[in-house]
Amino acid sequence: MRKTCLDLVYQLAQADERVIFVGSDLGVGTLDELKAEFPERFLMEGVSEAHVVGMAAGLAMSGYVPYVNTIASFITRRCLEQLILDVCLEQLPVRLIGNGAGLVYAPLGPTHQATDDLAHLRAMPEMTILAPADAEEMRQLMPQTLDHAGPIYIRLAKGYDPIVTSEATERAVLGRGRWLNASSGEALAITTGVTAGMALDAAKILSDKGIKLSVLHLPTVKPLDEEMILAAARGAQAVVTIEEHSVIGGLGSAVAELLLEAGVTPRFRRLGLPDAFADGYGSQRALLAKLGLSAASVADAVQKLFAHRRMKVV
């Protein structure tokens, strides 16, 4: 997904001279092709995220469409105020590409884990937040970022993540949700980012137990596709949200707010990371499982919602 994203920045730069790439201090070789072909539109500015985002704002005010790239935790936390005041308040077309969101950098510890980025950025007026599930979805969404008005945060997963959106019935459209499997299940999983794959795996587990789990995937967390979510939730008896992010302030919070205010109240549970710093390292997948996020735990949570519902009916 990361490679696809950057490859597409290169393609966009080839097609449109407004596109300029701004890195902080990325890995050696990053976007060498773009650098070779358009050296004046390849900037590597050093470990200075606050400055980099402010500078990108100045470039955007001068007609450029900057694609700014660094590690997700840094591009959201270190320059929080620049994002709000220099970029969002000015409604500038700055693109923020955050590498390794969620627990991708599990072995590197809490300094590198972006588990609160959605909460921070959701509260910023004008900000659009993308969290694609895989490279294919990224490929469909990136061209739509070029002429989008206002800033966009692009939340990247690990890279070489499995393709999970190939069964989707529609192409990915910025601002819209998509069904990744049949839309008529009695249980509904609402996902963003790589949790789409987790939900599809959970659907297989639940299918063996006689529960149909539909997966509504939101590659755009903000603005929320409210119409699609409400329509889907109205037809479901149980709803779970799944995100590689704190349960506070991210997708689950957004969906809960929407449902409750609309008077749509299925059995509901937010699945995400607990409100605690991760204790432990290991691989992303292993740490996620340790913290309660896996296909098995999703399936278990859905089953429990159903058990609760049945008990209530009895």
Place this chain on the structure above:
Amino acid sequence: MTVRLDNRSRALRRMVLDGLKQARRGHLGAALSLVEILRALYDDVLRYRPDDPLWADRDRLILSKGHGCLALYALLVDKGYFDRSELGGFCALDGTLGGHPERKKVPGVEATTGSLGHGLSIGVGMALAAQLRQRDYRVFVVVGDGECNEGAVWEAALSAAKHGLNNLTVIIDYNKQQSYGSTTEVCDLEPFPEKWQSFGWDALSCDGHDVTALSQLLAGAVGERPRALICHTVKGAGIAEAEHNPAWHHKNKISDEQLLALYQELGDLHA
């Protein structure tokens, strides 16, 4: 000792007072120290078109110490960007002139500032854009001395030097007073010119109330490096009680009598 001002500087300061009339509050001391800096820029240095504020080839002036905005508003009125009566809406519920300047609301304001340490990075982006597109507009960023406590200022300073942005000038309103007290007490900046030089900038110093000197230095030929002009100023310049007085950094609860006295001190005998 009170800073000596000519008629034009006093007239501009009276426009600053216009902003206080309605709001009865404002960063008066911080505005009064930079009137001559802005006057020199707008009278003698900047290239701009008040009837076309977004003219592509205009020079850019960013007031990074946004709390000094009353002085900027006065110059923008003076040059015809908007009517003097707008100053009566300073900080008002439906006013366009806020206690810090907003780019999308006020014609002539190039960046929304108020949180310190943002303007120089934005200015680096603008100056870099000019360099990349071979445009000849210049970028001027006015920062406060206390603002230079912010690390982002120095990140931007490194970046400007790296790109050789000789179209960028930072102007430091060095009035040596920040909110709590003197800059030496809160967080000393000295040796200040040497800091800028060591970051790869040309650094000059001058009296920040000497309009002739300011104009000559600011309009002078650019070198090969970005340039810092350290302007020695007096906080609250022009009003005896406010000069060097941190209590006037942000002044509020100004009475009718006080306001009248301020207008008279600034030469308005009909106030």
